[in-house]
Amino acid sequence: MDVDSNWATDWVRRSADAVAAHRADLTALDRAIGDGDHGENLHRGYQAALAALDGLPDDSTPADALMLVATTLISNVGGAAGPLYGTAFLKASGAAQGLDELGPADVVAILTAARDGIVLRGKAQHGEKTMVDAWTPAVDAAAAAAESGSDVRDVLEAAASAAEQGAADTEPLVARKGRASYLGERSAGHRDPGAESSALVLRAAAEAAADAAERRDT
Amino acid sequence: MDVDSNWATDWVRRSADAVAAHRADLTALDRAIGDGDHGENLHRGYQAALAALDGLPDDSTPADALMLVATTLISNVGGAAGPLYGTAFLKASGAAQGLDELGPADVVAILTAARDGIVLRGKAQHGEKTMVDAWTPAVDAAAAAAESGSDVRDVLEAAASAAEQGAADTEPLVARKGRASYLGERSAGHRDPGAESSALVLRAAAEAAADAAERRDT
Amino acid sequence: MKKLINAPEDVVAESMAGFAAAHADLVRVVPEPLYVVRRDAPVAGKVGLVSGGGSGHEPLHAGYVGFGMLDAAVPGAVFTSPTPDRILAATQAVDGGAGVLHIVKNYTGDVLNFETAADLAAANGIEVRSVVTDDDVAVKDSLYTAGRRGTGGTVLVERIAGAAAERGDDLAQVAAIAEGVNADARSMGVALTPCIVPHSGEPSFTLAEDEMEFGIGIHGEPGRETLPLEPADRVVDRLLDAILPDLPYERGDRVLLMANGMGGTPLSELYIVYRRAAERLAEEGIEVARSLVGDQITALEMQGCALTLLRLDDERIELWDAPVQTASLRWGR
Amino acid sequence: MKKLINAPEDVVAESMAGFAAAHADLVRVVPEPLYVVRRDAPVAGKVGLVSGGGSGHEPLHAGYVGFGMLDAAVPGAVFTSPTPDRILAATQAVDGGAGVLHIVKNYTGDVLNFETAADLAAANGIEVRSVVTDDDVAVKDSLYTAGRRGTGGTVLVERIAGAAAERGDDLAQVAAIAEGVNADARSMGVALTPCIVPHSGEPSFTLAEDEMEFGIGIHGEPGRETLPLEPADRVVDRLLDAILPDLPYERGDRVLLMANGMGGTPLSELYIVYRRAAERLAEEGIEVARSLVGDQITALEMQGCALTLLRLDDERIELWDAPVQTASLRWGR
Numbered sequence A, B: 001m002d003v004d005s006n007w008a009t010d011w012v013r014r015s016a017d018a019v020a021a022h023r024a025d026l027t028a029l030d031r032a033i034g035d036g037d038h039g040e041n042l043h044r045g046y047q048a049a050l051a052a053l054d055g056l057p058d059d060s061t062p063a064d065a066l067m068l069v070a071t072t073l074i075s076n077v078g079g080a081a082g083p084l085y086g087t088a089f090l091k092a093s094g095a096a097q098g099l100d101e102l103g104p105a106d107v108v109a110i111l112t113a114a115r116d117g118i119v120l121r122g123k124a125q126h127g128e129k130t131m132v133d134a135w136t137p138a139v140d141a142a143a144a145a146a147e148s149g150s151d152v153r154d155v156l157e158a159a160a161s162a163a164e165q166g167a168a169d170t171e172p173l174v175a176r177k178g179r180a181s182y183l184g185e186r187s188a189g190h191r192d193p194g195a196e197s198s199a200l201v202l203r204a205a206a207e208a209a210a211d212a213a214e215r216r217d218t
Numbered sequence C, D: 001m002k003k004l005i006n007a008p009e010d011v012v013a014e015s016m017a018g019f020a021a022a023h024a025d026l027v028r029v030v031p032e033p034l035y036v037v038r039r040d041a042p043v044a045g046k047v048g049l050v051s052g053g054g055s056g057h058e059p060l061h062a063g064y065v066g067f068g069m070l071d072a073a074v075p076g077a078v079f080t081s082p083t084p085d086r087i088l089a090a091t092q093a094v095d096g097g098a099g100v101l102h103i104v105k106n107y108t109g110d111v112l113n114f115e116t117a118a119d120l121a122a123a124n125g126i127e128v129r130s131v132v133t134d135d136d137v138a139v140k141d142s143l144y145t146a147g148r149r150g151t152g153g154t155v156l157v158e159r160i161a162g163a164a165a166e167r168g169d170d171l172a173q174v175a176a177i178a179e180g181v182n183a184d185a186r187s188m189g190v191a192l193t194p195c196i197v198p199h200s201g202e203p204s205f206t207l208a209e210d211e212m213e214f215g216i217g218i219h220g221e222p223g224r225e226t227l228p229l230e231p232a233d234r235v236v237d238r239l240l241d242a243i244l245p246d247l248p249y250e251r252g253d254r255v256l257l258m259a260n261g262m263g264g265t266p267l268s269e270l271y272i273v274y275r276r277a278a279e280r281l282a283e284e285g286i287e288v289a290r291s292l293v294g295d296q297i298t299a300l301e302m303q304g305c306a307l308t309l310l311r312l313d314d315e316r317i318e319l320w321d322a323p324v325q326t327a328s329l330r331w332g333r
């Protein structure tokens, strides 16, 4: 089974819910090694995205939905996360251009484009304790799953699990990008807030796909 | 037995010691209903007075010593207490003018002049929760003792005890003068710092007289 | 107690030494007896303005020494009025032959020490007039108290009387203008946290996380009452409810609105306070013709704010707008 | 959390509304998308200067909008860089045909959002140059970090580049002057207490009564290390030990010395800090030719201070002294 623009909008809604539910946790992570606003920033952005979804025409494509998320996050999140998430969805939208249904390879392309967008903007490599550390394992796991013949649901499930693991793996790392890098060695021992929020967002993508699959099965 | 200028200088030294020993207590009292500086203010003044004593010529009279205390307190204490204590000693010095030895009536005159000086400057009546509430009972008790034939030592002992009682009696009062008056009813339940320091200073006077008597007796 | 100080007893002297070094173009600081005078004092033929009081209220008063405002400031120990010898020395240093105005905040200590200094100055042949500021409406009934305290209105008196002296008014005129400003100014303050006097090391009062101290002065004294902490707009309305009926300020009045920080409150919060105050005055039909937002008269690191209103007329506006050049208030030159 | 605010989400908008009301003679505040411009913007033929960043650092940046300094300031949420749409709108509002300089503090968020805005402005036909300030020596090795942070030096860049724009320099010249000031400025800060972001409600770090956080930034981030609290003079020496060798500042140099408060520290303590810093520079044979003491770039109600040094030459002194008229820095008019 493939996914369509319903999946894309459901992804946004579930992301908004997950960020709202973990707003305080994300901010607490950011307080430890940053400036204590990550949960608030992302929450503000996703609430705006939720509101913007109402204006999305019924015949929109997944690319349209992703573009709307991109521009809404860019002009509502601010901070480092705003342009990074914004660029991620901008590039993801580009990768989805012209498609109404997205298969496993399309989803991998979307995730890859998103990750590449983050790297393009933020210049962080894997292992520098940023959101890239969630996205890169997610992209790799998604690609492997697609390669081995999984469907979209399992591809996104693999991506979400890998992102969660990637976020957890940031804990011992010393940050080299973003605000946490100012702490040097003192940044070790804390999870990166952007990696954690990325895992939430990718889990939301997997859940949206699982739900779409179930709805289609019944 | 009468007292002389040794008593006057010993009074200053003992006052300085007593204020130093109770500096923090006086400040704590002032923190409760004032601005938390009374102990510090008086300590600064009495330390300066101690230093000034070194420059006092050997042939000085009690009036000279009291005048030195007055000017030193005026130019070192500041706040409300500085001019009030300063005027007290200025007037006390005036009352001692021309005397080398002070008898019971002289001591009463000195205490009365001091109290009147405080009232002249501060315009506080008895019962308004100020240092006057220590000085007025002290003056009354000293006058009664002198009247009944007590010697200087007992006159000052009576003054000191009455001042201590007067300071304690300020506790339930509502302040109507000085900084504590801003608190209105909330000033009740706390002892007035200036009354407390006045009791210390008058106790020092009594101890100086007792010591002079003992030295003379042996 | 967390402070950027060395020994508590050196706080005032070292702070003034730093002030002298930073503002050598504006002032001279005489260390013994300690006072601050404008660089070109005495200004011949000009009425000299001297103010002073306990330290801990910075920028008041040293920050207002300079062209168009004070000629000298006399700092005492923290929260302790200065002694008469210092006040006398400052008075002598600024006497340009036209007499000296003492601007004294109404606290027993300030009043008594300035009184003594004025007597001594008179004995030295200097004509001195005194204006005692008492703009704080938190102190209710002066029959049963030492009278209202001098707070934010003092800054406005110093500025407007300073401008009058600068334009050449004589002592009686400058004193009358100062009296008039004091008479038409009212203030009220609130604290969210206490402050700590350096040599004491203990907070001046205690407040729970959800409490504020309402009707405070500037010496960390406890205030009129302890109330539950409320949103800023409500706090501002409470302050204005106390201030407005007191003069009263009425529909059609023009005023200067000052939102003063107590030392530890961010400027952004003062603008939130100012916003509601201006909005409320508009609702009341009172025109805010001039304003001042920031830390002017503080209580060390206390968090909180005070509002001051001054009724304006054309002359006061002209004097307010006239050039002033001090460390903390400067325009027109 | 004790703050004079209403709802946390309204802090920035209400504070800016108050700022607009208090300084209507100097600025206009556009509420949506939120930015502040000088009253007479755009000034035809003058290079426009735009800065911005997270709120919570007041008076930076809005307090520096006006003649001789910034043409616009773009406030983000508290400690959060503003979004590109706001920056773009401000850039368009100040473009007087001579191009616009973006002054950006080096934080990933600020850099990325300003970059996007500059791209959008260029697409709209506005010539934009950017200078990224990074004067904070607390961040050690930029190979392993996001690079040094922009802190106090930013204020000096805004003032001196602002004066250059006002005298008619073209965009390349103004940008070069701004780059030069940034290159010759170094800062270092220390905190005695954390600050609390309104929507978070929790202190940004914890410190014992006898500890200080050394090498802090301006966002309540923990600093380089936690050290035992020391007397002010020792703290100042530590700050200068980090700053002086970094450029290095050398015997015979003329400098501007800025003692900046972090928001919750009394002005009197800043002068104590300034005093030792000036004394130490004299010991090192470095001449303090200009100075600035007070809260310029803050972290809400944080207690602490930062020192900034800028190497001066005749041109920079001339530009520094030129007239400036903003809410928080004003002289010469």
Ligand SMILES: Nc1ncnc2c1ncn2[C@@H]1O[C@H](COP(=O)(O)OP(=O)(O)O)[C@@H](O)[C@H]1O
Residues within 6 Å of the ligand: A030, A034, A035, A037, A038, A041, A042, A078, A079, A080, A081, A082, A084, A118, A121, A122, A123, A124, A129, A130, A131, A132, A177, A178, A179, A192, A193, A194, A195, D079, D080, D081, D108, D109, D110
């Ligand atoms: N250069 C970068 N590349 C990728 N991610 C980054 C980079 N810099 C910061 N981040 C991510 O941004 C997160 C912080 O976002 P946020 O707190 O919203 O912004 P800010 O740091 O401006 O306050 C970090 O946890 C990190 O994952």
Ligand SMILES: Nc1ncnc2c1ncn2[C@@H]1O[C@H](COP(=O)(O)OP(=O)(O)O)[C@@H](O)[C@H]1O
Residues within 6 Å of the ligand: B030, B034, B035, B037, B038, B039, B041, B042, B078, B079, B080, B081, B082, B084, B118, B121, B122, B123, B124, B129, B130, B131, B132, B177, B178, B179, B192, B193, B194, B195, C079, C080, C081, C108, C109, C110
């Ligand atoms: N008008 C007055 N008459 C007599 N004593 C007064 C008067 N005002 C204040 N005092 C005394 O001064 C004391 C406070 O002194 P101090 O704390 O040194 O000065 P300040 O109030 O200026 O800080 C009060 O406790 C009170 O006893």
Ligand SMILES: [Mg+2]
Residues within 6 Å of the ligand: A030, A034, A035, A036, A037, A038, A079, A179
């Ligand atoms: Mg953050």
Ligand SMILES: [Mg+2]
Residues within 6 Å of the ligand: B030, B034, B035, B036, B037, B038, B079, B179
């Ligand atoms: Mg006191």
Ligand SMILES: [Mg+2]
Residues within 6 Å of the ligand: B035, B037, B079, B080, C054, C079, C080, C081, C109
């Ligand atoms: Mg006092």
Ligand SMILES: [Mg+2]
Residues within 6 Å of the ligand: A035, A037, A079, A080, D054, D079, D080, D081, D109
């Ligand atoms: Mg941030």
